[in-house]
Amino acid sequence: MFVHGIGGLRSAGQDQQRWLRALATGARASGHAESISALTQGWLADVRFADYSDLFTPRGAQGAAPGQELDPDDEQLLVGLLDAMLAELAEQSPPETGSREARVIGQARHHLDALASGSQAQGAGEFGRQLVWVTTTLLQLPGLRQTTQWVSGQAFALQLSQVARYLNRRGDRADLGAAIRARVLKGLDPSRPLVVVAHSLGTVVAYEALHAYEGQVPLLVTLGSPLALGGVVLQRLVPRPPLCPENVEAWLNFWDRDDVVVGRPRLADWIAPSSRGVKAESASVKSAGIWTHTATKYLEHGQVADPILRALLP
Structure with a gap:
């Protein structure tokens, strides 16, 4: 299987x-x-x-905006997932190397910190917009930029959000x-x-x-x-x-x-x-x-x- x-x-x-x-x-x-x-x-x-x-798309949500399907617990989990991903990437390209990859990872970390600090006070639309800033920045990494897996930061964000939605164990x-x-x-x-x-x-x-x-x-x-x-x-x-x-x-x-x-x-x-x-x-x-x-x-x-x-x- x-x-x-x-x-x-x-x-x-x-x-x-x-x-x-x-x-x-x-x-x-x-x-x-x-x-x-x-x-x-x-x-x-x-x-x-x-x-x-x-x-994941029972309502034909392929055109949905990132964040539309997320509740606060989903948002917290997704921020944690991106944080863990960036930590792994930083191990491969530490900031002190000064490489292009390290700079991109640093920019993505900056956007993620801003997302995390405001996640409790913003609506789903604003969370989604800031989320796309993080994923769009990540797509500047050489291994992601040229791939056809994700054609945009929005597509990347939507699909990563599936992990958060699956792992949310609260209520319905x-x-x-x-x-x-x-x-x-x-x-x-x-x-x-x-x-x-x-x-x-x-x-x-x-x-x-x-x-x-x-x-x-x-x-x-x-x-x-x-x-x-x-x-x-x-x-x-x-x-x-x-x-x-x-x-x-x-x-x-x-x-x-x-x-x-x-x-x-x-x-x-x-x-x-x-x-x-x-x-x-x-x-x-x-x-x-x-x-x-x-x-x-x-x-x-x-x-x-x-x-x-x-x-x-x-």
């Missing part, structure tokens, strides 16, 4: 094929060329792309997260082994959903995960305290140093092992190109594809 992350409305069939093609590239690189046809044609496993993207806001997890688990057969490959926000969704799943999971693979992106995500995970789902037999977490929404490999330290001693094992990958935070970039790596193919092969 593939579980996607932040983004706009998706075509599950098209995305499934894109992920499979990327996984086939990784399979070839890892010496599994003979299994590619079985993988892409569905002979090796029943493949499912768990699409919950429509649950918790219904969205419950609906997303139910969508991911719908139709699964607990009597059959399940291999899960999740990306970005999807790693948080999959992690939480698997705690309520009754079947065995021989392998959980998380790609570009924000699970360890500081306390902003970790402290909102359910159940608490955070620990590896009991039905997961192996958990591999892959991260790219240039991926701006990924915490460093701290999952093994911050998320406790299951009662069987299973915990996340993290490994870094280095992607070519200007944009590394896509599932397909990760799946094209042989070291990512190899354990997935091994888990699927009889």
